[in-house]
Amino acid sequence: MSSIISVRDLTKTYDSGFSALKSVSLDIKEGEVFALLGPNGAGKTTLISTICGLVRPTSGTITVGGHDAIKEFRAARQLIGLVPQEMPTAPFEPVLNTVQFTRGLFGLPANPALIESILKDLTLWDKRDNQIMSLSGGMKRRLLVAKALAHEPKILFLDEPTAGVDVELRHDMWRLVDKLKERGVTIILTTHYIEEAEEMADRVGVINKGEIILVEEKAELMRKLGRKELKLVLQEVLSRIPDNLSGFDLVLCAEGKTLTYTYDTQSERTGITSLLTALSDADIRFHDLQTTQSSLEDIFVDLVKGQQ
Ligand SMILES: Nc1ncnc2c1ncn2[C@@H]1O[C@H](COP(=O)(O)OP(=O)(O)OP(=O)(O)O)[C@@H](O)[C@H]1O
Numbered sequence: 057m058s059s060i061i062s063v064r065d066l067t068k069t070y071d072s073g074f075s076a077l078k079s080v081s082l083d084i085k086e087g088e089v090f091a092l093l094g095p096n097g098a099g100k101t102t103l104i105s106t107i108c109g110l111v112r113p114t115s116g117t118i119t120v121g122g123h124d125a126i127k128e129f130r131a132a133r134q135l136i137g138l139v140p141q142e143m144p145t146a147p148f149e150p151v152l153n154t155v156q157f158t159r160g161l162f163g164l165p166a167n168p169a170l171i172e173s174i175l176k177d178l179t180l181w182d183k184r185d186n187q188i189m190s191l192s193g194g195m196k197r198r199l200l201v202a203k204a205l206a207h208e209p210k211i212l213f214l215d216e217p218t219a220g221v222d223v224e225l226r227h228d229m230w231r232l233v234d235k236l237k238e239r240g241v242t243i244i245l246t247t248h249y250i251e252e253a254e255e256m257a258d259r260v261g262v263i264n265k266g267e268i269i270l271v272e273e274k275a276e277l278m279r280k281l282g283r284k285e286l287k288l289v290l291q292e293v294l295s296r297i298p299d300n301l302s303g304f305d306l307v308l309c310a311e312g313k314t315l316t317y318t319y320d321t322q323s324e325r326t327g328i329t330s331l332l333t334a335l336s337d338a339d340i341r342f343h344d345l346q347t348t349q350s351s352l353e354d355i356f357v358d359l360v361k362g363q364q
């Protein structure tokens with residue numbers, strides 16, 4: 057897959073003197089879903105705004121679909137739909153008008169059928185004549201998405217698309233992303249809901265203090281850094297781990313009621329079969345067991361902590 061966005065040595069120092077981006081280089085592949093994760097103030101919105109031409113970089117280059125994002129701003133911007141983190145203004149404007157108007161801003165002819173299908177996809181069609189101020193918070197968010205899609209962009213930026221929305225809308229948003237991806241739209245999203253990245257992303261990038269500290273295929277990231285735990289709830293309290301089990305990576309909880317075995321998801325042999333045999337030899341019985349896998353969230357927290 058070729059790059060649709062290419063960012064090289066990008067820096068942004070705001071007028072206040074604050075350095076929000078420190079030499080960021082990043083390639084976004086055509087057709088992928090890329091999740092940008094990072095704590096508050098990491099530089100996610102700054103990076104997106106710079107790529108979209110809303111914030112002027114201090115140095116570095118950005119190309120979008122082969123166009124220089126600054127010198128060929130209009131051509132680059134035409135390819136991009138942006139769902140901003142902030143809520144819309146224009147409170148008195150009706151929903152349908154505002155979406156139609158946005159399409160017009162890109163110099164495109166009216167396309168009522170397209171706008172209708174976008175609003176229907178986002179369950180806003182019934183609200184088309186409502187003023188924006190009469191929409192709920194979640195509906196306003198959907199409206200931002202509708203506006204971003206009005207000019208049929210090839211690239212969609214979603215800056216925290218599901219912050220503060222209910223579970224149903226979050227899932228609607230995920231479905232919409234799937235649908236757009238199927239149509240070949242490249243999607244870059246930022247989120248604080250790691251499960252969202254886990255659910256949707258092909259690749260994950262982590263930004264912290266204005267620096268990209270990791271870019272990885274999601275599956276690879278989970279495989280590399282993932283640990284798995286097997287927790288055994290014992291029938292009888294155990295005072296210490298018997299000698300025949302000393303070769304296993306086991307932890308006995310303080311009350312002696314659960315044994316936790318940690319194993320590597322990468323290795324071919326997990327050692328579970330031999331552990332169970334050894335438990336049986338030691339006459340240790342359990343009445344429940346569960347496995348848990350370290351989530352992207354654990355991985356993310358470890359990474360960001362490691363940088364402090
Ligand atoms: N216009 C501005 N002037 C000065 N500093 C700014 C400006 N905009 C953002 N910053 C600073 O740049 C840093 C990065 O902000 P940014 O909005 O990019 O973070 P973010 O990763 O999007 O955070 P969040 O998760 O809270 O949305 C912050 O320290 C912020 O205070």
Ligand SMILES: [Mg+2]
Nearest residue numbers: 100101102141
């Ligand atoms: Mg932000």
